[in-house]
Amino acid sequence: MKKKLLFVIPSLDAGGGEKSLVNLLNTVDYDHYEVDLLAFQPKGLFLSSIPKQVTLLSIQGNYSTFTSGLLRSCLTFLKTGNLSLIFHRLVYTLKNKFITNKGYAEQSSWKNLRKAIPVIAKNYDSAIGFLEKSSNYFVVDKVRATQKIGWIHTNYSKSGMQPSFDLAYFSKLDFVVTVSQECAADLKVNFPAFHSKFKLIHNIVSAGLVRQLAEEEPDVALDWTKFTIITVARLSYEKGCDMAVEACQLLVNKGLELQWVLIGDGNERKNLEEQVAANGLQNQFVFLGLKANPYSFVKRAHLYVQPSRYEGKSIAIDEAKILQKPIVVTDFDTAKDQIIHQKNGIISPMDPANLAEEIFKIYQNTTIQNDLMLNLSSEPIDSELEIEKLYALIHA
Structure with a gap:
């Protein structure tokens, strides 16, 4: 059975x-x-x-009503005489609004959300x-x-x-x-x-699936003659994309003609777009949003960068390794679980200046690029x- x-x-x-x-x-x-x-x-x-x-x-149960707009959910519960759920819906809203630690806010508000399930x-x-x-x-x-x-x-x-x-x-x-x-x-x-x-x-x-999808044509036309950096990440604070924008500015100041392609979406997108505009990087820093197939872009890029503040274990890094891309990551706690510095990637100190410096070294030195790709070609990645x-x- x-x-x-x-x-x-x-x-x-x-x-x-x-x-x-x-x-x-x-x-x-x-x-x-x-x-x-x-x-x-x-x-x-x-x-x-x-x-x-x-x-x-x-x-x-009442989950869909509970998670609809505050006014709508409370009015619905009032009509059905469910005063207890009105109370829990109000507390749920207050916790998520005023508890600044979002991790704990989700924990604490579960006590209220579960009443509707x-x-x-x-x-x-x-x-x-x-x-x-x-x-x-x-x-x-x-x-x-x-x-x-x-x-x-x-x-x-x-x-x-x-x-x-x-x-x-x-x-x-x-x-x-x-x-x-x-x-x-x-x-x-x-x-x-x-x-x-x-x-x-x-x-x-799945290494086989990643390689297969990477062969498809990208659905957005980019200038691949430029030195192309790619990052695939949720646009949230812990992913450090703000540091990527600062590093991009430093690289442009060094005279590097590049495009930094960011695939992903999240609650920091507006802030990042404003940061890009404020630094005049609209032609160098490209937001592509979510992509069902990011691999066709990763395959064609020159360099993969993961500028995170912390990670559990990054699937995006493993996928870049499968496609044998030179990789630069920041030194978040779990970075060494996936990257051996100067063997299958580069681990940079976690700040924009050092990140830009490591990227520039790779850009200038094709020997480093080739050594990283060669080492990755013999590294087993498939984890099925x-x-x-x-x-x-x-x-x-």
């Missing part, structure tokens, strides 16, 4: 965790597993990439919250399952999450999976009592066998 699995994630918008889940679902052996996927918001760039064998679920009727063998915070909380509070697994895709200490809140939830999870040695070590520091629960499963990346680690947990 097939084991019944449920995966839970906030949405299928572009992001490392979301892409990792899509890659995992395309690797599952559906002869042995029956898989449901619940997305809080069942939409996003990766929705079309979900395998046909997966049943897509949505949250029932019923327990799923179906019983599962394994329920898997595939992203930190609400996905894990949903699995604990709203799912009937023999086994419950949580997932952390980031460096916990730098995420803004409060260990005191997660303590109760982690105690009810059978395992907590994370994506790098650094992230695992950090979790063990924050939750020493759960040392044995933490398991390492690297993000799944990581699914076996998940199977082992499910059958533990």
Whole structure:
């Protein structure tokens, strides 16, 4: 009999965790597993990439009303006499507005959001919250399952999450999976009592699929004769794209004729566009937004740059390695999990001046470029066998 699995994630918008889940679902052996996927918001760039064998679920109950506009939701609950949900909707709004730590805001407001969500009727063998915070909380509070697994895709200490809140939830999870040695070590520091629960499963990346998609023609015409730098990232503070804009300005000041292509979207886009305009970089710094296939752009670029302030484990870096691009990353905590300095990439101090300096060195020295690409050509990247680690947990 097939084991019944449920995966839970906030949405299928572009992001490392979301892409990792899509890659995992395309690797599952559906002869042995029956898989449901619940997305809080069942939409996003990766929705079309979900395998046909997966049943897509949505949250029932009062969730859609609760998450609609504040006035609309409160009026609806007033008409139905549900005064308790009016209270929780107001508190939910206040927490998300006034708690400046967004990681903790999501944690704390879950206590209110969960009041609008019923327990799923179906019983599962394994329920898997595939992203930190609400996905894990949903699995604990709203799912009937023999086994419950949580997932952390980031460096916990730098995420803004409060260990005191997660303590109760982690105690009810059978395992907590994370994506790098650094992230695992950090979790063990924050939750020493759960040392044995933490398991390492690297993000799944299909080298064959990345190379295949890279052969497609880009859907936007760019001037590839210019020295082209590419970054694929969510446009949020932790991804450090503001440092990329500053580094771009410094490189232009050095006389480098370049285009820096940024693929992704997020809440920092407006600020970044204003920063680009203020520095007169509209012809050098290009925003392409979300792309279902970023690989055709990465393949044609001269250099891949990841200017992050922190990462769990970057799928985008692994994909750039598959395409054998020279890579420069900032020295975030998990950088050394993926990059060996001056062997398969360059690790720069985390500031715009040093980032620009390392990029300029690579631009000037084709020997460095060729050495990095040669080393990457012999580095195994494909991680599809990581699914076996998940199977082992499910059958533990």
